[in-house]
Structure formats: C-alpha cells, structure tokens
Amino acid sequence: MTKPQKVRPYLTTHSLLPENQETPIQFINNDSVENQLFFRRNHFTYPTLSYSNYWLPINGVVSAPLLLSMQDILQYPSKTVEVVLECSGDKRNLFEPKTFGEQWEKGAISQGKWKGVPLRTLLEISGIGEGAKEVVVEGYDYGLRTDLDEVYTYTRSLPIEKALHQDTIIAYEYNNQPIPFKHGYPLRLIVPQWYAMASVKWIKQISVINTPFTGPFQTIDYMYYPNKDNDQNAFPVTAININSTIQKPLDMEKINTGVHLIKGIAWTGKGVITKVEISIDDGYTWSNADILPGKNVGYGWVSWSFEWNISEKGEYTIKSRATDSFGQIQPNLPFWNKKGYGYNAIDKVKVKVE
Structure with missing residues (x-):
C-alpha cells in the first residue's frame, strides 16, 4: 500500500521577474518560517555571487577602512536575534x-532566527570618524529604474544610532543554516523593528557618510506620501507599525456551529505586544485573546488564540486589534499614503456559520 504524499503549502506568486512571492500565512503554525516559505521581495533579478571570492569593504568617514573576508567576519563574536521581517507594502491590496504597486495580501511577512556579527562591532573596528551621520549599505542586486531611466544598485542608509544598535547585525545564518541565496546569502543586514526594506540583501559594501544619503530607494521609494496629487509633507518609512493578522478562520470561509479556535499573530516595531482583542460582532464588543506565553520578547511576532463558541447560524465579521507596551493601538482605518506603505488597520475576516 502506497503512503499518501505529504501535501505542502506554496508561496503565493505576484511576479517572477523580479521574483515577488508571499508567505501562505494561514499555514504558519510556529514562530520560525522555513526558508522555502519565507516571503520574497525583489526589485531586480538575482545577482551572481561567489562565496569563495567574497570580500566586504567598510569605508567612508572612518579612520581605518576594512576589507573583510568571510573568514574574517566569522572570527568576530556573533549574536542571534529572532526578528520579524515585514515588507512595508504588506497588506497593500487592502x-x-x-494604491499602485505589488498587490500584497497578508503574507509579505516572515520571521526566524538570524545569526551574525553586530554591525556596531565592524564600525568600531574601522573607527567611525567625527561628524558621521549615516551608514550606507549597498547590495549586489541592480537594474534599470524606468522612472529615472538609469541603472541603480539597491542601496539604503541607516541613521548612525540605528546602525550602532546592539541588535543590528550583519547576518550569515538563518535558522542555524547559511542564509539561503534568495534571502541574501552570503551576508544580509538585519535591522530589527524596521520594515524589511532596511535589511539589505547580498551586501556589497558599507560606507559611513557625513551627509544625508539621497539614493532613490531612500528618497523616492519607501517614503510616505500622504497626498494623492503631490509629494508634499512626505516622510520616510522606518519603524514597523503595530499590527495583527487573523490566520484562522479564513476570509469568506463557511464553518459549522460549535467551538472554533480563532488564531493569529500580532507584532510591533516599538516595545512588545501587551494585548490582543477579538470581536465577533464587527467591532461592537471586544474580548481579550490569549497570547502564547513566553514568546513576548525581542523582535518577533506573538501568536494568539481565542475560543469561540458559536450557537447561532448567520454571517459574522471577526476583527483583531493589538496593543503594545507604548500604548499604540491598531487604528480603525490605516494611514492612507500614495505608495501604499505601512497598512495596519484592525484586521477582519467574514465567515458564514451554517
């Protein structure tokens, strides 16, 4: 007798060139997403790299520029951080x-354990010069930007304070394995609490500068534009907004009367999640969900659940609302912006009880 084949979930594909695919978030049952299901966000095609001939320059406003081999980097004291990485366009289609752009649903988010050397360690060895304001990290991925009719590499900067944060790391492992190529191998910047555009993949070089960086992925993209018809009052996308997602039940699902478990995840870019509330009457009344104990630390999401005893048939709108330790609460409506970043309105699904 043949054993039944194990059925596995797949990424949801939005585009192939460049490759943009999201995590099937409803199938994620733990706090570490396997690399095959980790969402993929690219601006260009994948670069060509050789691990054996890989060198990392650190230059700019430093007293001792460095040229580090992978062997050099592996010699420095390492640390492991569990970090949620969320694309700033997550939930854009809501x-x-x-708004125009990749129409991400709820799965442009994943998390796991990243191991590497603190960026601070490398910057201190190179000797940060007086007046240093930002640290520029350039990736190996590049391509034509049709809006500017020029070829650019994917390059971003961090304010010096964020670059020196103890948990901003140059990672070389994901979940105890070398970082998968599609997620930044051999080296990827990991910036906890910020949207994932800051966590530059396939690092090519690091430069310390004393003036604001003005590359297009810093000053055109990843900016909040609050006005539809002009670019006034724009400000940069940085920290992750407080958010939650209902994983079960699914939107527009049919279920039976009886006891059902509503479950999901919640996360924030500031502090930790302190409360998740559930409404099964479209926000008229709210009840506290149970947050999975022991996981509400660091920079990851928390899993939560709520037992729902349904006795009456009909249509229901279920909502989830998170609160964090800084008193931030998910809003009823998102902050609308022209490029569709940072969606974090109260999550909701509709179900029919038969």
Missing part, C-alpha cells in the same frame, strides 16, 4: 482607495 487600502481604499487602492
């Missing part, structure tokens, strides 16, 4: 009115 904005009303709609």
